[in-house]
Amino acid sequence: MSTATHAEHDHGHHPTGFMRWLTTTNHKDIGTMYLVFSLVMFFVGGAMALVIRTELFQPGLQFVDPAFFNQMTTMHALIMIFGAVMPAFVGLANWMVPLQIGAPDMALPRLNNWSFWILPFAFSLLLLTLFLPGGAPASGWTMYPPLVLQTGDAFPFLIFSIHLMGLSSIMGAINIIVTIMNMRAPGMGLLKMPLFVWSWLITAYLLILVMPVLAGAVTMLLTDKYFGTSFFAAAGGGDPVMFQHIFWFFGHPEVYIMILPAFGIISEIIPTFARKPIFGYAAMVYATASIAFLSFIVWAHHMFTVGMPLAGQLFFMFSTMLIAVPTGVKVFNWVATMWRGSMTFETPMLFALAFVFLFTIGGFSGLMLAIVPADLQYHDSYFVVAHFHYVLVPGAVFAIMAGVYYWLPKWTGNMYNEKMGKLHFWITAISVNLTFFPMHFVGLAGMPRRIPDYATQFADFNAIATVGAFVFGFSQLMFAWNVYRCAKGGEKASAEVWEGSHGLEWTVPSPAPLHTFDTPPVVK
Amino acid sequence: MDEQPTSRQARRARILRNAIILALAAAAVYGTFILMMAERGQGVT
Numbered sequence: 001m002s003t004a005t006h007a008e009h010d011h012g013h014h015p016t017g018f019m020r021w022l023t024t025t026n027h028k029d030i031g032t033m034y035l036v037f038s039l040v041m042f043f044v045g046g047a048m049a050l051v052i053r054t055e056l057f058q059p060g061l062q063f064v065d066p067a068f069f070n071q072m073t074t075m076h077a078l079i080m081i082f083g084a085v086m087p088a089f090v091g092l093a094n095w096m097v098p099l100q101i102g103a104p105d106m107a108l109p110r111l112n113n114w115s116f117w118i119l120p121f122a123f124s125l126l127l128l129t130l131f132l133p134g135g136a137p138a139s140g141w142t143m144y145p146p147l148v149l150q151t152g153d154a155f156p157f158l159i160f161s162i163h164l165m166g167l168s169s170i171m172g173a174i175n176i177i178v179t180i181m182n183m184r185a186p187g188m189g190l191l192k193m194p195l196f197v198w199s200w201l202i203t204a205y206l207l208i209l210v211m212p213v214l215a216g217a218v219t220m221l222l223t224d225k226y227f228g229t230s231f232f233a234a235a236g237g238g239d240p241v242m243f244q245h246i247f248w249f250f251g252h253p254e255v256y257i258m259i260l261p262a263f264g265i266i267s268e269i270i271p272t273f274a275r276k277p278i279f280g281y282a283a284m285v286y287a288t289a290s291i292a293f294l295s296f297i298v299w300a301h302h303m304f305t306v307g308m309p310l311a312g313q314l315f316f317m318f319s320t321m322l323i324a325v326p327t328g329v330k331v332f333n334w335v336a337t338m339w340r341g342s343m344t345f346e347t348p349m350l351f352a353l354a355f356v357f358l359f360t361i362g363g364f365s366g367l368m369l370a371i372v373p374a375d376l377q378y379h380d381s382y383f384v385v386a387h388f389h390y391v392l393v394p395g396a397v398f399a400i401m402a403g404v405y406y407w408l409p410k411w412t413g414n415m416y417n418e419k420m421g422k423l424h425f426w427i428t429a430i431s432v433n434l435t436f437f438p439m440h441f442v443g444l445a446g447m448p449r450r451i452p453d454y455a456t457q458f459a460d461f462n463a464i465a466t467v468g469a470f471v472f473g474f475s476q477l478m479f480a481w482n483v484y485r486c487a488k489g490g491e492k493a494s495a496e497v498w499e500g501s502h503g504l505e506w507t508v509p510s511p512a513p514l515h516t517f518d519t520p521p522v523v524k
Numbered sequence: 525m526d527e528q529p530t531s532r533q534a535r536r537a538r539i540l541r542n543a544i545i546l547a548l549a550a551a552a553v554y555g556t557f558i559l560m561m562a563e564r565g566q567g568v569t
Contacts, residue, residue: 182542
């Protein structure tokens, strides 16, 4: 691989201050904006989670009324999914995909700018509903009718903000696919691409196929509420269960949209710190593609309890279990990569290792939920809450944090504070288990989800979960502080940054100049 | 898709073509689901 050129361009006009960020078409600037936005939303959604956990610290109604509690659960989910996790991965893609494939920028830079700047408007609309008469949406992020149709003035705000989020995601996905397909450096065939790029290519196709389904579903809700249609209204000949089918046809691939890029990040980090190439590169690519394909044929496992023919139950149960095969291939390959590697345990590697271990716990509880007769018991219990939080917090969120620590020296030119990074990791890893592991027990014992009050036998585990949640929440301030300090200064990072790193992004200086790969590198 | 166009114009044209096809695909998915549900409501399917 050749060394990248990094001459600064002089286009004669450089807006400064806010205008620089508003008008930028540079993939690194836009990546930074996505990541900062995501961090802000992470704290906003996290604050809502702490309201939920505060209310659940003890049985009985203590701090908030039940209606507001429902608003918090709904908003927490919407903000964390669409405002924190997804934008964080798009930010990482913006920064790293062009650098990893040797492209000077994204293929459609103006579209890229627009994709980002839609988001603050979308989330302002959503958050402003908290101040409307009747408050924010409170029907859960799944927005099932007829409950969601009881939403007050917040309803059109919710629908419009989801349309905007979807538009942003689809435009971002188009940009990523077009960039990867057309802008790769000479010699970089598809099967030479870094696994993070592969994971994003597949994720972007998922986004294009499912975000319009969500948009269609919420458009139909809108017309049901305001224009007299009866898509989902039983009284008019519609079918409320059909909404659940459509929603989960989007919703299950959405889960993989939030985890496939995480797989990509982990597949970059483990080889670096094990100082070995990834074990089974091609198998990793095919496993990712298989998971993406399977994600389209498992949706009804979210709704076994609404009733469906036995053949349907069996199909969705077995297709769901089938996902364990490519996922198992991935976990095996990560472990095999580490086998006899010269491993070191810097902060990104610690988060990556915790990801492998804890995400697998989330995967196993997912397998339990796939078993129809068992799911009839577990459905809508805290066991489900434990399951998806294991997938999304020590899964997706840990991978994002691992990725940020891994690439931060490349972005800023400075090393972050390793001691603080490790402390952040250990407090986070312990508190995340303290928060979510007891939820398995209360769920199995019968505690329903989405309730502000519960029977007294669940009190101890809930108190533990609340303490864990507060420790987890406040320990993330260390992460924000470490990133901020690293952006401001610190020990200078080399171009390679990590001893075991390899790939085009490590051939450019640290910090990566605003313009890279103006002359395409040649990949041998 | 492994073969990359060499000239700048050819690459630009391919980028735009790809982007338009993907956008149309997204629009088609959106429309198809709504039409399918509308027909279902009228007892067509």
